[in-house]
Amino acid sequence: MTDTMERRALTREQLLAAYRQMRTIREFEERVHREFATGEIPGFVHLYAGEEASAVGVCGNLDGRDTIASTHRGHGHCIAKGVDVGEMMAEIYGRQTGSCHGKGGSMHIADLSKGMLGANGIVGGGPPLICGTALAAKLKGTGGVSVAFFGDGGSNQGTTLESMNLACVWNLPALFIAENNGYAESTASSWSVASDNIADRAAGFGMPGIIVDGFDFFAVHEAASEAIARARGGGGPTLIEMKFTRYFGHFEGDQQTYRADEVEHARAELDCLKRFATRVTETGELAQADLDAVDAEVAAAIDQAVDDAKAAPLPTEADLLTDVYVRY
Amino acid sequence: MGDAIAGIVANPLSGRDIRRLVTQASVFPTAEKANMIQRMLTAFAAVGVHRVLLSTDLGGISAAVFRAAGRRRAQAGPGPDTGWPEVEFLDGRPIRQTAEDTVDAVRRMVTAGARVIVCLGGDGTARVAASAAGDVALLPLSTGTNNVFPVVREATIAGLAAGLVATGAVPAGVAVTRAKLLEARVGDRAETALVDVAVSTERHVAARAVWDPATVTQVFCAFAEPDAVGLSSILGQLSPVARGDPHGVTARIAADAPEQVLAPIAPGLVVPVGVRDVEQMRPGAAYPVDARAGVIAVDGERELTFEPGEHPTVRLRTDGPRCVDVPAVLAASARLGLLRHQLRRVGST
Numbered sequence: 184m185t186d187t188m189e190r191r192a193l194t195r196e197q198l199l200a201a202y203r204q205m206r207t208i209r210e211f212e213e214r215v216h217r218e219f220a221t222g223e224i225p226g227f228v229h230l231y232a233g234e235e236a237s238a239v240g241v242c243g244n245l246d247g248r249d250t251i252a253s254t255h256r257g258h259g260h261c262i263a264k265g266v267d268v269g270e271m272m273a274e275i276y277g278r279q280t281g282s283c284h285g286k287g288g289s290m291h292i293a294d295l296s297k298g299m300l301g302a303n304g305i306v307g308g309g310p311p312l313i314c315g316t317a318l319a320a321k322l323k324g325t326g327g328v329s330v331a332f333f334g335d336g337g338s339n340q341g342t343t344l345e346s347m348n349l350a351c352v353w354n355l356p357a358l359f360i361a362e363n364n365g366y367a368e369s370t371a372s373s374w375s376v377a378s379d380n381i382a383d384r385a386a387g388f389g390m391p392g393i394i395v396d397g398f399d400f401f402a403v404h405e406a407a408s409e410a411i412a413r414a415r416g417g418g419g420p421t422l423i424e425m426k427f428t429r430y431f432g433h434f435e436g437d438q439q440t441y442r443a444d445e446v447e448h449a450r451a452e453l454d455c456l457k458r459f460a461t462r463v464t465e466t467g468e469l470a471q472a473d474l475d476a477v478d479a480e481v482a483a484a485i486d487q488a489v490d491d492a493k494a495a496p497l498p499t500e501a502d503l504l505t506d507v508y509v510r511y
Numbered sequence: 512m513g514d515a516i517a518g519i520v521a522n523p524l525s526g527r528d529i530r531r532l533v534t535q536a537s538v539f540p541t542a543e544k545a546n547m548i549q550r551m552l553t554a555f556a557a558v559g560v561h562r563v564l565l566s567t568d569l570g571g572i573s574a575a576v577f578r579a580a581g582r583r584r585a586q587a588g589p590g591p592d593t594g595w596p597e598v599e600f601l602d603g604r605p606i607r608q609t610a611e612d613t614v615d616a617v618r619r620m621v622t623a624g625a626r627v628i629v630c631l632g633g634d635g636t637a638r639v640a641a642s643a644a645g646d647v648a649l650l651p652l653s654t655g656t657n658n659v660f661p662v663v664r665e666a667t668i669a670g671l672a673a674g675l676v677a678t679g680a681v682p683a684g685v686a687v688t689r690a691k692l693l694e695a696r697v698g699d700r701a702e703t704a705l706v707d708v709a710v711s712t713e714r715h716v717a718a719r720a721v722w723d724p725a726t727v728t729q730v731f732c733a734f735a736e737p738d739a740v741g742l743s744s745i746l747g748q749l750s751p752v753a754r755g756d757p758h759g760v761t762a763r764i765a766a767d768a769p770e771q772v773l774a775p776i777a778p779g780l781v782v783p784v785g786v787r788d789v790e791q792m793r794p795g796a797a798y799p800v801d802a803r804a805g806v807i808a809v810d811g812e813r814e815l816t817f818e819p820g821e822h823p824t825v826r827l828r829t830d831g832p833r834c835v836d837v838p839a840v841l842a843a844s845a846r847l848g849l850l851r852h853q854l855r856r857v858g859s860t
Contacts, residue, residue, distance in 0.1 A: 192714055378541055378571065379541050379569070379570045379574075380524075380571070383540050391531045391532040392527075393527055393528060393529050393531050394527040394528070395529075404717070406529050406532065409532050409533050409718075410532055413532065421532055445605075466804070466816070466818060
């Protein structure tokens with residue numbers, strides 16, 4: 184309870200940083216959505232728009248000691264953990280200047296210097312990774328916390344459930360963030376997730392499991408701050424289920440014949456950026472002019488990232504056999 | 512018997528909030544909520560309820576009952592005798608996974624002529640259901656966290672009691688009592704609470720639950736029982752007020768107040784709370800909120816934000832929901848011999 188008692192309201196700087204990150208993710212994804220349609224971007228992209236409050240609300244409580252593992256829908260997690268937006272865009276365009284020198288693409292953006300273990304094309308691939316980093320943090324006594332983001336589809340993977348078991352057995356400083364956006368590709372989670380609430384599964388492992396409105400930055404931030412403080416203090420892992428909707432299809436090009444008006448409703452009524460802006464201006468914590476200034480800066484930064492990416496060189500044949508193995 | 516119709520509304524999200532993380536509050540799995548409804552349906556059938564309206568949800572509760580109903584039909588073969596009343600699933604509207612869903616389901620039950628509505632959830636769910644139930648009798652059954660208002664009861668027994676009210680076998684005058692209500696108002700925004708209203712200095716609704724007494728500056732209670740859990744427990748040990756009393760009670764909360772009480776303000780959380788200015792609440796009078804800005808929590812959940820200049824007020828009202836008194840119903844049933852059963856002899860006419 185000590186951490187709860189000492190909880191303080193977010194500072195102006197923290198609020199501005201959170202808004203900037205959420206806006207950056209939104210702008211980044213809306214732009215990739217448009218650019219992908221031109222055919223210039225190779226491979227597949229899975230967009231995170233709509234889910235910004237989850238990545239930013241969780242990662243806003245993390246620091247340099249902490250690591251995260253992401254999913255195929257990873258751009259938001261990367262940005263929230265501080266990966267360079269220009270390098271990310273270049274990676275998506277497959278350019279030498281990208282986070283992985285253009286050889287990974289959208290689903291493999293990683294930056295170990297930022298504690299970002301990587302987006303992951305393997306559904307349920309992230310949770311085992313964070314058991315490793317969380318065990319390392321625990322044994323070394325760094326105070327670091329590890330966070331795995333995964334979707335409702337990933338929640339059904341054996342790797343995810345085994346990792347939850349392991350994290351509980353080892354009492355690891357770990358968070359399992361189930362981003363339940365309602366569909367695994369086109370399969371409704373209400374059909375595919377037995378027990379329906381992913382959070383319910385936590386009880387079987389003996390860890391706390393809670394549900395949070397994933398559209399509400401403040402709800403996510405508060406819940407994550409409690410779970411992270413608990414993990415840092417040796418209290419063990421927590422499962423947090425975010426309930427929300429993704430604004431775009433499973434991948435770009437998905438016709439989305441499996442859903443009706445929910446995106447329209449979410450954009451109009453539930454949107455995390457709109458709600459954040461309304462709240463902080465009502466309380467006077469930030470002014471509309473502050474938010475407008477961030478919007479303009481972010482738009483310019485994304486323009487720059489796209490221009491730079493398009494102008495950057497592609498990998499050459501000589502690059503084919505570099506970065507294949509890592510020497511530790 | 513006319514239309515013996517009952518409604519059941521179940522909140523798939525009750526018992527899932529941050530209190531499981533910060534105070535080790537109990538977990539109520541979806542499967543158990545669905546099981547409770549099934550036990551209740553058996554009880555409804557036993558006392559002659561012939562039609563039940565059930566809320567639908569994306570949490571898997573109505574789906575589990577739907578599957579069970581299908582299995583019973585398959586096992587029973589042709590004919591209507593599945594041992595359950597006819598169950599109508601209230602689908603066909605978008606499910607938003609918010610309190611709107613509960614309001615919508617309860618309204619549809621009222622319109623369809625339900626005589627009793629059983630509500631599965633915590634204090635928050637009961638509060639939302641009560642706001643839409645009008646004069647239809649409510650039986651709030653606990654599956655939430657902070658259960659002061661809903662009763663913790665075996666669902667079969669709750670089903671028997673609700674069924675006896677739905678059929679009219681036990682007269683409403685015996686079985687149903689009207690609860691009090693608190694109304695918190697900020698300008699033209701208002702929220703109701705069935706147990707307590709608390710003023711918090713937090714700025715945002717965020718994770719909703721209130722578990723840090725250092726943020727609370729005022730509490731208002733429709734009733735404050737000595738054995739309650741939740742914010743009303745603060746006054747439950749200092750100045751108890753019964754559910755049937757005509758008044759409520761309010762106080763200011765301050766860490767350095769001379770009067771200190773150990774209060775179970777949430778499951779798993781017994782903390783010292785400083786209390787001053789304890790005062791009876793008269794029905795109808797508007798009591799001002801002292802804080803300049805903050806959040807008003809209703810039945811333990813932050814709900815209404817207010818900013819400087821908005822001057823919120825809290826009123827005690829006596830026109831709360833009509834609630835089924837389970838022990839009173841079953842005592843009346845015993846007096847009237849309603850559950851006495853005649854053994855049918857083979858060959859008798």
